[in-house]
Amino acid sequence: MKFSLSWLKAHLETDATITEVADCLNRIGLEVEGIENPADALADFRIARVIRAAPHPQADKLQVLSVDPGDGSALQVVCGAPNARAGMLGVFGPAGATVPSNGMLLKVAEIRGVESNGMMCSEMELGAGEDHDGILDLPADAPLGMGYADYAGLNDPVIDVSITPNRQDCMGVRGIARDLAAAGLGTLKPLNVPAVTAKGACPVEIRTDDSEGCPAFYGRVIKGVSNKASPDWMQRRLKSAGQKPISALVDITNYVMLDHGRPSHAYDLAQLSGAVVARKAVDGESVTALNGKEYSLTSGMTVIADDNGVHDIAGIMGGEHSGCSDATADVLLEVAYFTPERIAKTGQALMLTSDARTRFERGVDPAFLDDGLEIITALILDICGGEASEIVRAGTPPTDTRRIAFEPARTLSLGGIDVAADKQKAILESLGFAVDAEWNVTIPTWRRDVEGSADLVEEVVRMIGLDHVPSTPLPRTDGVATPTATPMQKLERKMRRAAAAGGMNEAINWSFLPEKDAAAFGAKAGHGDDWTLANPISEDMKVMRPSLLPGLLSATARNMDRGASSVRLFEIGRRYFRAKDGSSDERLTLGLVLAGDKTARSWQGGKAARFDVYDAKAQVIALLSSAGVATDNLMVMGFDDTGLGDHYHPGQSATLRQGPKNVLASFGTLHPATAKAFDLDGAVVAAEIYLDAIPQKKAKGPANFMRPAFAPPALQSVRRDFAFLVPQTTPAADLLRVIRGCDKANIVDVSLFDRFAGQGVPEGQVSLALEVVMQPADKSYTDEDLKAMSDKVIAAAAKVGGVLRG
Structure with a gap:
């Protein structure tokens, strides 16, 4: 709510400055959002007299004025106003002044070959009205040389106060004046209610x-x-x-x-x-x-x-x-x-x-x-x-009064401030409350928000000043404090730090989306329907987000539009669904978007490399690993009927699962139609990690915050390469997984280092070359041991259609 200082003083007898008023308002809980003085924009504009007015030699519609701004000088001003004439008083803006209506800086300039030193202003240009037909024509008694803001009564600061919904009594200037008077800033003037003489009955029923x-x-x-x-x-x-x-x-x-x-x-x-x-x-x-x-x-x-x-x-x-x-x-x-x-x-x-x-x-x-x-x-x-x-x-209006029994001692026990009882009584009465000898307090009709004695304590504390409430720490129990963070909160912290350490910037977006964005990322994964708000703030904030990606993609587009060549954003928040029973289903999720250049352009490497789907996959695996997930055992699968991949490119996206049904993450290159909907050019990759799907480890024994000592193996590992022919439709991850699990006691790592299709490889098949790392425990491997492990590898590959390449 905005009002001027002079308006406030129409209700409040005070000599307080605007700064003192603002400080007091903040002190009593009425937050001041800003202070403006219209006179500041008019500081350079003065009342001036037109001494002479002559036709412009090069333009029929212009005049050359000789203007006295009040110091006895005669400044030449070119003016196109039809009402400009010798002897009139108007408002003059010199060179160096800024026109309030349009922000134009006035300069000494040549207009059709004639020098002009500033301008005579219209009402609209001064921001004082809508008239722009001619320059402002002031009365003959206007004081020459006076600042226009002072003459027009515009030197009156305006204060903007944020009124909370419970303070309906302060939705008028008089209510604010009442609060200030109760706080000791002045005296509230009596309310003047004129007596109107009625003439005849009302002719309307x-x-x-x-x-x-x-x-x-x-x-x-x-x-x-x-x-x-x-x-x-x-x-x-x-x-x-x-x-x-x-x-x-x-x-x-x-x-x-x-x-x-x-x-x-x-x-x-x-x-x-x-x-x-x-x-x-x-x-x-x-x-x-x-x-x-x-x-x-x-x-x-x-x-x-x-x-x-x-x-x-x-x-x-x-x-x-x-x-x-x-x-x-x-x-x-x-x-x-x-x-x-x-x-x-x-x-x-x-x-x-x-x-x-x-x-x-x-x-x-x-x-x-x-x-x-x-x-x-x-x-x-x-x-x-x-x-x-x-x-x-x-x-009949509901004017029945309410009474509350009050104990002055509550102000100290609840508010933390020791205020004398007579002082409390004076404060409440100055706010319009009536207090009898037994401390029964009658609530004024304009204070609908006061319901109990705690509200009366708040009134007293406000008037003393919220800044006088002491900062008192809560008592602490002896010994080591019991951990209060839940496992999910700990996981959220860990993932946030891991994502930031991975070179990404955290974004915090609204939890609301436009309907069209929610439809593109809708709830098709069995969670339920989207939450559509009955009374949204705006049409662009109508649906609770079923995915974190729309907000991240909008942020990515804004950054790219402003010249960012590389965008790496992540966000941790909740996705919202309406369950079948009508309850709210909230899913903690980490979303990430990578767009633009992965590497900088260089004279050594030529063009900058762009992000691709493997970058998204690598980020997801790294983040899942930081969460304690055994990523070596994850299954890379398509989307099936989960509905999670509609916004991804069908050939460049997948899910990571712990077992066939537990989807931990989805990732991929954004579908071109989705990228176009968000005004994004080029390849954009994204991913979501469903933190609620990550199994929580069960606590075993007392907490141990120390890492186990590093114990390097005593014996050297053995590396063997294998090349298998597999069907083109077989994911390489499946082959890696079965080989990694065929001999867990000895095989510690399996990695893919080559993929080949072409001459020498049967049609419909592909050659995948793997490196298998085997680590002996207490003795070195014999030839027989190595052969037995190789046979296990070959047998495991056969489970997914793999044949050792000859």
């Missing part, structure tokens, strides 16, 4: 037929208004809050909403027919709101309607048809109390936000209907004229 959604609906008619522009002071305050002035009637309702946190609505009476009623919508009804969009309504929503239909989505946005215009002469002013829960559900269902909804769904003060209506009415009568009818009060 007003009632509420939806006591659940709209318990109270107050209104009155004001006839004979003139909907002109609102006064400058009001426009300045609205602009400081980020609001665009529209017309007096609209500006007044917006102003009171920001000033007191009290939304209201003014209807053009000429557009209404019959009784004006707060009621439930009928399924299928629709209304075109003030934003120009049509909304379909349901029976769970509260609306304001007349005999012709709906005019207002109650508490959220008025209708386009009955809104006030320049021609409006009579208005119906509505001030109502809407149930916060009803407003929140309606806004979520329609995906419609507004300043009014922000306040109503938090809960406005139900006791401020009469005062709010009188304040708004008085402003309309003062600015727009007219006569006000008597007030119609339909329904």
